[in-house]
Amino acid sequence: MSNYIQRGLVYQDMGNHQYAITDFKTAIEIQPDYALSHFHMGVSKLKSRLVHEAIQDFKASKRIEETPAVLDGLGCCYHARQKFEKAISYFDQAIEAKPYKVDFLKNRAQCYFDMHEYQKAIDDLDTALHHNNSDPQVLYKQGIAYFAFKKYKKCIKTMKLALQSKPFMTYEADIFYHLGLAYCRLQKFEKSIFPYTECIRKIPSDLRYIHERAKAYQMIEEHKRAVDDFDIVIKKNPKNAHAYFRRAFSLKALGVSDSRHLC
């Protein structure tokens, strides 16, 4: 049985949940009263978005042995189903049992964030940071919460700390993007150019980044550069009415009446 669980966990780690589920299912058939098999099955089902089935697996695990991880798993399931109050109640129980488990705090913070309870999300992430004050993902999530809470200076400070903590590539561009946005919301358009340029460098295909930089260039009256960025946005998304509208102002400032005359 343990071999199936071990192999299932390797598949789970690789993100191959279909194979993982098959292994955990076999482990459960061999020994139905082993709580961890049900727990791991729940995790893979949740990651496969089989949320209803995942709830059944976590509950089966809980019936055999109630652990903080199972309670957290149930919290994640109800969060995925947008049953926020129920999710919070499970997260509360998990955190009460293991107050400094960073993953539980991150999960509850995400749930509070989706409930627009930004201060509670920030508080949970603060607690997580007491445990490890340079966890880049926790800092990133807290920066996002500060942004949503319109605390732009704190967002900037936190995002800068996240960048110093060597964040993963998966969210590094978003850190730069939110830095740029926070500067712009504070009307510091000039300061937004560098972070926007960095996120564009990391993910050149994301038009949101290019469009926001174009807007910032326009605000600091760098109209030629603004037009260059608006051109890219329009070329890749010819239905973007806002980009046309804004480009018109930069062309007007440059004294060009028709975009085709620029080239």
Add this chain to the structure above:
Amino acid sequence: MEDFEKAKTLDPMNPALVVNYKKLRGITCIVLCEPGDEKIFT
């Protein structure tokens, strides 16, 4: 003017995109939304 007209054509129900050309003199831009709140055009 061409871009203003194009914007209006693409999003005809958006009153913010309707401009009076005679009153545009001295106006460098019109803020359509907050940074990061861009509408998705598909």
